[in-house]
Amino acid sequence: MPDTRRALLDALADGPVPGPELADRLGVSRAAVWKQVEALREDGLGIESTDDGYRVTDVSEFGGAAIAYGLDAPFEIEYHDSIGSTNERVRELADEGREDVAVVANEQTAGRGRLDRGWTGPSGGVYCSLLLRPDVPLAHSPVYTLAAAVAVARAAREAGVDARIKWPNDVLVLDDESERGGQKLCGILTEMEGEADRVKWLIVGIGINANVEPEDLPEGATSLLAERGEPVDRRIFTQRLLETFDELRSDPDSILDAWREHAATLGQRVRVETPGGEVVGKTVDVEFPGALIVETDDGERERVTAGDCEHLRPV
Known part of the structure; x- marks a missing residue:
């Protein structure tokens, strides 16, 4: 979304604004303002011209302009109906040097999960990848990843769904029936490229089963639609989701708490398949930047930084 269009959306969020005032605030001509207003209308935003100026009258249910309108986070939105x-x-x-971009899609046809597992995201989801350039060590x-999971869980709870986080990268709705202890609502995949032991860019991919019909979900998964009815x-x-993530990344010390x-994983008996072998025991904490602390049956504490975690039923 062009910077001028995002600035226009931010201005319209404050209420009716006359065309000349918009042109002055944006530093463009009145013709340019009209052109951007027309583009927003084509993107599904209802905008009418009144005696007081341009006013938003309707916001489409989902789309780039709709997400950007009133968004209190510095992300540029690029929307795709299918990708x-x-x-x-x-x-x-x-590769183009961009940053703070959120690519959002309604449907994803060739996604990738951990260990290069392929998956598809049915229509009705929220499939969102964030491009970040944090000045931090690799x-x-x-x-x-932890911040993204918290952001998803909080957004789901605000929507009336009691979502919990399963280490390292899943968000679940808990139940007593499934083997993993809950139905998967969201998966997260973080990728990065480094330069001189610093992060050059970081991608946080978030796939949420939002308004996905139950019959389109894989086994062991749920959606906000299925949970809410x-x-x-x-x-x-x-x-x-974007606003909460932005708040958390600006205060990294708050993320672990x-x-x-x-968390659904803390206090659970787990089996974690790690590159160095299997770790079995009770989870007692998580340490920066996301390591799981497991107390094994012989009383030792293992610090697990990567692996597939399975929640085990109590002995």
């Missing part, structure tokens, strides 16, 4: 992979698109933007990158406003949900508050 192969939002992460792959963000990689292209990273070793700190896992904390952004009615669709969620994906525009509001996505805005809250926020993660603990929403």
Whole structure:
């Protein structure tokens, strides 16, 4: 979304604004303002011209302009009704030198999960990849996965769904029936490129089953629609996700406490398949930048930084 259009959306969010005033505030001609207003109308935003100026009368349920309108976070929004992979698109933007871009899609046809597992995201989801350039060491990158999980969990709870976080990268709705202890609502994949032991760019890919019909979900998964019994406003949900993530990344010291508050894994007996072998025991904490602390059956404490975690039923 061009900078002028985003600035126009921010101005319109404050209420009716006359065309000449908009032109002055944006530093463009009145003709340019009219052109951008028409583009926003084509993108699904209802804008009418009144005696007091341009005024937003209707916001489409989902789309780039709808998400950007009233968004209190500095992300540029690029929206696709359908895309192969939002992460792959963000990689292209990273190569162009961009930052603070959120690529959002309604449907994803060629996504990738951990260990290069392929998956598709049915229509009705919120598939969002964030392009960041944090000035941090490479070793700190896992904390952004935790921040994304917290942002999803909080947005889901605001929508009336009690979502919990399963280490390292899943958000669940808990139940007593499934083997993993809950139905998967969201998966997160973080990718990065480094330069001299600093992060050059970081991609946080977030795939949420929002308004996905139950019959379109894979086994072991759920959606906000299935849990609520009615669709969620994906525009509001996505805005809250982006705003919460932005708040957390600006205060990294707050992320671990926020993660603990929403964690399903802490206190659980788990089996973690790590590159160095299997770790079995009870989880007792998480440490910066995202390591899981497991107390094994022989009383030792293992610090697990990566692996597939399975929640085990109590002995």
